[in-house]
Amino acid sequence: MHTTLDFIALHTQDLAAARQYYTEILGFETTAGPPNAAVFTQAGGASLAVREPLPHEARDHLGSGASIWFAVPDADAYHAQVTSAGAQVTQPPQDGPFGRMFSVQTPDGHALTFHQVQQ
Template identity: 80%
Template sequence: MHTNLDFIALHTTDLTAARQYYTGVLGFETTSGPPTAAVFTQAGGATLAVREPLPHEPQDHLGAGVSVWFGVPDADAYHARIAAAGAQVIQPPQDGPFGRMFSVRTPDGHTLTFHQTPA
C-alpha cells in the first residue's frame, strides 16, 4: 500500500505567539481551522498546523526528534528575509543533499529546514 503525507501538526504551548511567528517571521498564510490551532495555506503536499496539545499528549519535550522540510524557490533570498524578521537560524545557507538549504528553530523548539526546489 502506498501512503501520502497529508497533515503535519506541531504542538505549541503558546498558540498566539506561534501563530505570530509563522505568519510574521516566516511569512506563512493562515487558512480556516479550529480555535485551538493555526492551520496554514499550502501550495501542494501536506498541510501544516501548529496547535495546542490534547490532554493525553505529552507536553514535556515539544520539538524533540522531529524536523520538517519545506521547498522554496530561492533559499538564499528566503533566508535573508526571515533572518531579518528574527528567525533563529541554526544552520546557515549551504549546499546539502537536496540542494541549497538552511534550518531554523521555532520558539517551541521545532527544527524547520528550507531547501531550494525548482520553480
Template identity: 80%
Template sequence: MHTNLDFIALHTTDLTAARQYYTGVLGFETTAGPPNAAVFASAGGTTVAIREPLPHEHKEHFGAGVSVWFGVPDADAYHARITAAGAQVTQPPQDGPFGRMFSVRTPDGHTLTFHQTQA
C-alpha cells in the same frame, strides 16, 4: 501500500505567539481551522498546522526526533527575509543532499529546514 503525507501538526504552548512567529517571521499564510490551532495554506498539498496539545500529550519534548522540510523557490532569498524578521538560524545556508538549504528553530523548539526546490 503507498501513502501520501497529508497533515503535519506541530505542538505549541502559546498559540498566539506561535501564530505570530509563523506568519510574521516565516511569512506563512493562515487558512480556516479549528479554534485551538493555526492552519497554514500550502501550495504543495500537505497541510501544516500548529496547535495546542491535548491534555494527555507531553509538552516537554516538542520537536524531538522530527525533521520537517519545506521547499522554497530561492533558499538564500528566503533566508535573508526571515533572518531580517528575527528567525533563529541553527544551520546557515549551504548545499545539502536536496540542494541549497538552511534550518531555523521555532520558539517552541521545532527545527524547520527550508530547501530550494526546482520551479
C-alpha cells in the same frame, strides 16, 4: 501500499505566539481551522522520510523529534527574509543533499529546514 502525507501538527505551549512567529517571521499564510489551532495554507504535496541523523545532530535523542523540510524557490532570498524578520537560524545557507538549504528553530524548539527546489 503507498500512503500520502496529509497533515502535520506541531504542538505549542502558546498558540498566539506560535501563530505570530509562523505568519510574521516565516511569512506563512493562515487558512480556516479550529479555534485551538493555527492552520497554514500549503501549495503542494509533502514527503516523509526516515533517516539517520547527520553528524551535527544529537544521536542520544533519536525518536524524540522530527525534521521537517519545506521547499522554497530561492533558499538564499528566503533566508534573508526570515533572518531580517528575526528567525533563529541554526544552520546557515549551504549546499545540501537536496540543493541549497538552511535551518531555523521555532520558539517551541521545532527544527525547520528550507531547501531550494531543484529544477
